[in-house]
Structure formats: structure tokens, C-alpha cells
Amino acid sequence: MDQTTHQCPTATPAGGQPLTRRRFMATTGVASGTLMVGGLLTGASVNAATDLDGQFDYIIVGAGSAGCVLANRLSADPKVRVLLIEAGGPDDSEKISTPIRLIELWKTPYDWAYDTVPQKHAHNRSLFWPRGKTLGGSSSLNGMIYVRGHSSVYDGWAAAGNPGWDYKSLLPYFKKSEDFSRGADAFHGAGGPLHVTADYTPHVTTAAMVDAAVQAGHPRNADHNGAEILGVGFNHLNTRGGKRQSTAVAFLRPALERANLSVITNARARKLDFKGKRCTGLAYEQAGKQHQVRARKEVILCGGTLESPKLLMLSGIGDKAQLSSFGIPVVQHLPGVGKNLHDHTLLPVIYEGRKPIPEPADPGITVLHAQLFAKSAPSLPGPDMQPLFFNVGYYAPGQEGPANAFTLCAAGVTPTSRGELRLTGPGVDDPLHIDPNVLATDYDVATLVRCIRMMRQVADQPALAEWRGREVYPGPDKTTDAQLADYCRSAVVSYHHQVGTCAMGKTPLSVVDHTLKVRGVAGLRVVDASIMPAVTSGNTNAPVIMIAEKAADMILRKAT
Numbered sequence: 316m317d318q319t320t321h322q323c324p325t326a327t328p329a330g331g332q333p334l335t336r337r338r339f340m341a342t343t344g345v346a347s348g349t350l351m352v353g354g355l356l357t358g359a360s361v362n363a364a365t366d367l368d369g370q371f372d373y374i375i376v377g378a379g380s381a382g383c384v385l386a387n388r389l390s391a392d393p394k395v396r397v398l399l400i401e402a403g404g405p406d407d408s409e410k411i412s413t414p415i416r417l418i419e420l421w422k423t424p425y426d427w428a429y430d431t432v433p434q435k436h437a438h439n440r441s442l443f444w445p446r447g448k449t450l451g452g453s454s455s456l457n458g459m460i461y462v463r464g465h466s467s468v469y470d471g472w473a474a475a476g477n478p479g480w481d482y483k484s485l486l487p488y489f490k491k492s493e494d495f496s497r498g499a500d501a502f503h504g505a506g507g508p509l510h511v512t513a514d515y516t517p518h519v520t521t522a523a524m525v526d527a528a529v530q531a532g533h534p535r536n537a538d539h540n541g542a543e544i545l546g547v548g549f550n551h552l553n554t555r556g557g558k559r560q561s562t563a564v565a566f567l568r569p570a571l572e573r574a575n576l577s578v579i580t581n582a583r584a585r586k587l588d589f590k591g592k593r594c595t596g597l598a599y600e601q602a603g604k605q606h607q608v609r610a611r612k613e614v615i616l617c618g619g620t621l622e623s624p625k626l627l628m629l630s631g632i633g634d635k636a637q638l639s640s641f642g643i644p645v646v647q648h649l650p651g652v653g654k655n656l657h658d659h660t661l662l663p664v665i666y667e668g669r670k671p672i673p674e675p676a677d678p679g680i681t682v683l684h685a686q687l688f689a690k691s692a693p694s695l696p697g698p699d700m701q702p703l704f705f706n707v708g709y710y711a712p713g714q715e716g717p718a719n720a721f722t723l724c725a726a727g728v729t730p731t732s733r734g735e736l737r738l739t740g741p742g743v744d745d746p747l748h749i750d751p752n753v754l755a756t757d758y759d760v761a762t763l764v765r766c767i768r769m770m771r772q773v774a775d776q777p778a779l780a781e782w783r784g785r786e787v788y789p790g791p792d793k794t795t796d797a798q799l800a801d802y803c804r805s806a807v808v809s810y811h812h813q814v815g816t817c818a819m820g821k822t823p824l825s826v827v828d829h830t831l832k833v834r835g836v837a838g839l840r841v842v843d844a845s846i847m848p849a850v851t852s853g854n855t856n857a858p859v860i861m862i863a864e865k866a867a868d869m870i871l872r873k874a875t
Contacts, residue, residue, distance in 0.1 A: 379452020557679020
């Protein structure tokens with residue numbers, strides 16, 4: 316590996332100011348294709364899976380937030396053989412394990428580094444979407460915030476024809492995964508694989524932001540995953556001992572000692588194989604060579620909101636008109652594949668520091684450690700705003716401002732805008748056409764405008780008086796709804812919670828049923844954020860882990 320010096324990255328790689336105010340030494344590079352069998356990491360040949368006869372009970376495509384959970388839970392049965400295939404490499408970087416270094420991972424070999432097409436409702440700007448390309452997937456790249464979201468969203472899933480997906484039915488799966496630092500109670504589990512840290516020393520400026528929000532009238536909430544989500548408080552974090560708790564760390568590593576689990580890295584799935592309407596395996600490429608593996612029971616797609624629908628379409632499952640235009644033989648006409656794409660929105664509201672803001676003292680705590688859940692209208696069943704507090708300046712691409720700054724990010728978490736992704740060619744290396752159609756609805760824009768005004772109220776409180784200098788963005792000259800709406804379109808960025816492209820349900824555009832089986836074919840499921848018919852009102856990593864826990868029970872016939 317080459318040792319290089321990196322300027323600590325900007326909030327987005329395309330522009331802005333440094334996320335923190337220091338330099339890091341880092342190593343870059345990803346190991347070549349490897350195979351892990353029964354916990355032994357070897358330099359095995361790239362056709363090692365074929366050497367093992369290429370026959371497995373379950374093949375899991377994608378070792379991300381869901382795939383690592385499934386690999387653990389399915390391989391717990393010693394009678395079955397499980398293969399986990401990951402397009403990226405090992406999660407071997409200190410940037411991954413050290414929480415404060417998360418944005419250093421963007422646009423590295425650990426990141427798919429997607430870009431959307433220019434967004435017509437956001438001043439024709441392309442949005443950058445980092446997604447994890449390594450063991451642990453985006454749980455190795457994210458902000459480590461553990462949030463389940465409001466119960467009303469899950470109850471809405473169930474009411475739309477997905478029995479068993481209401482919040483009451485799902486709570487045991489959240490608790491099953493969890494090792495909560497405060498111990499078990501009615502809402503939390505203890506002793507599970509995934510450690511959740513609830514108590515730590517926050518950054519002094521972030522603590523002042525929380526106090527200011529309380530002064531502005533928001534209730535203090537020490538547990539956004541408990542009986543009530545509304546209010547302001549410090550995030551529960553997927554960390555243990557100051558290190559990231561990705562699903563690779565929490566779920567996959569403990570399972571690697573099992574002789575019935577095989578893991579292949581740097582292996583890109585290219586096409587699913589079918590015998591009639593039954594999925595029988597897949598073709599993958601590693602180190603320039605093509606391989607086939609077969610599944611006796613099921614192939615399970617865990618590639619995420621972008622890669623799972625892409626593999627379905629490349630394999631002949633999707634809208635027949637689009638597939639036929641690229642010469643892809645149609646296995647099953649499912650026009651909803653790639654549709655219903657949506658994401659939470661994030662928008663910087665930035666203040667210059669009145670005095671020097673201290674460097675984060677603890678690299679084991681992410682800068683994303685406080686947030687607020689609120690409603691834009693009292694009649695709403697749950698929150699539609701989730702402002703996120705940064706003790707640094709979080710600048711959108713193209714913005715400039717002082718490094719000595721803090722940010723109260725406005726955010727919308729019940730978007731009504733919907734977009735789609737499409738193929739641009741018949742091959743796995745052809746890029747996706749990604750169009751979330753962000754801010755297409757008046758509601759989505761109005762929610763951000765209300766949230767900006769809310770953040771200004773927080774900033775004006777006495778608790779932030781010693782830290783608050785001038786408003787850098789949107790700027791004190793932006794006062795009308797129209798001016799603030801224009802700012803939203805000029806600066807909105809992703810909250811990194813993309814979902815929906817293989818939606819679960821019973822509508823003509825549903826892709827999977829309530830057991831996550833792909834409609835119209837056998838031996839194939841999708842288990843990741845793409846199955847969400849509507850995004851949860853909070854960060855999506857904890858819900859994806861829950862989805863995988865429930866899916867494992869359904870696959871093993873412990874639940875329906």
C-alpha cells in the first residue's frame with residue numbers, strides 16, 4: 316500500500332471547507348481478490364468457489380449492512396452452505412475503524428461514489444452519493460447513527476399490504492441485534508451482536524446546540540429509539556471502545572470461524588442465472604476471470620438501493636420495454652424495478668464561530684452526534700424533520716466560508732418526491748442513470764424552508780451566544796419563503812438514505828412481496844433498503860439491519 320498525506324476532506328469532495336482543521340496520515344489501497352473460508356483468510360485462487368464445487372444452499376450478493384447479518388444468521392445452521400460475494404475489498408483501513416475519519420473514505424476504493432443526473436428542481440446540480448464498497452457496505456462508510464425511525468412509517472408499510480411489518484411486530488428484531496450500552500428494557504436489547512453506545516462526552520459546541528434547541532422549546536430526549544422520538548438529544552452510535560461497529564465487525568467476523576460460510580471479495584456479480592422462472596445461481600467476475608456458482612435454495616440480493624435493481628435488470632427482471640431496448644432477454648416483466656427512488660434531504664445552515672471552535676478531542680466520536688426530531692405540523696403522525704448538528708462547517712459543493720464554523724443542518728425525512736434509476740447499457744460496467752427527482756414537490760421544499768427557520772430560532776438562543784457569529788448560509792439577506800426556497804434548491808445535498816427501488820407491496824409497481832421474494836420468479840429475494848416502500852423517518856442503517864434479521868427468520872422458516 317502507498318502511504319500518502321491527505322488534507323482532511325471537505326463536506327463534499329466537490330468543494331467547501333475542511334471538515335476539521337488538521338491533517339491526517341493515511342494508507343490507501345485495497346487488497347486483491349481473496350477468499351475467506353471458515354475464518355481462514357487466504358490468498359486462494361480466484362476460482363476458489365468453483366474449487367469448492369460451486370454449489371451452495373444460499374448465495375448472498377453484497378456484504379453490506381444486510382448481507383453481513385444474513386451471512387451470520389443463515390450460517391448459524393451447520394447443515395447449510397452459505398456464500399457471501401462482495402464487489403469491494405476487505406474493510407482493512409483505519410479510516411473505516413476510526414469514527415471521526417468517515418468522510419476521508421469518500422471517493423476512495425471503499426466507495427462506489429455515485430453521482431445523480433442533474434436535478435431539474437435543484438438548479439440542475441448533480442448530487443454526490445457515496446455508498447460503501449467493502450465488507451460492511453455503507454455501515455463501514457456511514458455516520459454510525461443508530462436510529463430506528465417513527466412507528467407510523469412501519470405501520471404504514473403493514474397497512475399497504477405487508478403483514479408482519481408493523482412496528483410492534485418489528486421491535487423484537489431491532490432488539491435481537493442490539494447490545495445497548497444502558498442495558499435491556501422494553502425498547503432495547505442487550506447481548507446482541509451490534510453494540511450501541513448511548514453515553515459519551517459530547518463536543519462542547521454540539522452540547523451548546525442541544526441546550527439551545529431546548530431553550531427554543533424542543534423537549535430534551537435521551538433516547539430517540541425509546542417510547543418517543545420527538546425532541547433533541549445526542550445520537551446513539553454504532554461504536555464500541557471508540558471504534559466503528561459496522562455489520563462486518565459485529566456480524567460477519569464472529570461467523571468466519573464457521574466452515575460452512577465462504578466469503579469472496581473483489582468479485583462483481585454480473586448476471587443471475589435462471590432455469591425457466593427459477594433463479595439457480597449467478598455469474599461473477601474476479602480478477603478478470605468469469606465464474607459461475609449455483610444455489611440449491613435461494614439467491615439473496617443485498618446490493619443496496621442502486622446495485623440490487625441494477626442486477627435484476629441486467630438479468631432480465633424489470634420493465635420489458637427498457638430491457639428489450641438493450642437486447643436483454645426478459646425473464647419477468649416487473650415495471651417497478653428501479654422506480655420509487657427517494658432519499659432524505661439535508662441542507663446546511665452555517666454560522667461562523669464567534670471564537671475558535673475546538674478540534675474534536677475524541678476520534679472515537681463522530682462529529683454527527685446530535686440531532687432533533689420535529690413535526691412541521693401538529694397533525695402529522697410522526698416527525699418529518701430531522702435536523703443534524705455539526706460542530707464544524709458542513710458546506711455544500713460550491714459554497715465557501717470560514718473553517719471556524721458550526722452547522723445546524725435542516726433536513727426533511729418524509730419526502731414525497733419520487734424518482735427512478737435506469738440502465739444505460741446491457742453490461743454491469745455501464746453506469747446507472749440515477750434520478751431521485753429531488754425537491755419535485757412543494758411539500759418537500761416547504762419542509763426544508765420551515766426547518767431553516769427552526770434552525771435560526773435555535774441559533775438565536777442564549778446557549779449559543781458565546782459561539783454564534785454571523786450567519787454564513789443561507790445568509791441574513793435571505794428572509795422570504797421564496798428566497799429560502801431558492802437557497803434549498805441551490806444547496807440541498809443527500810442525507811445518504813436512498814431507498815425504494817425494489818419496493819415491497821401489492822401494487823403494480825411492487826417488486827417483492829411481504830416475504831421479500833421477487834414477484835413472478837422462484838429462488839430469489841431482495842433484502843436491503845431497496846425494499847422499503849417509503850423511507851423511515853430517520854437514518855436507515857438500523858432499519859436495514861432489522862430487515863435482514865426478519866428476512867433470516869423468514870428464510871429459515873421461523874417467521875412469515
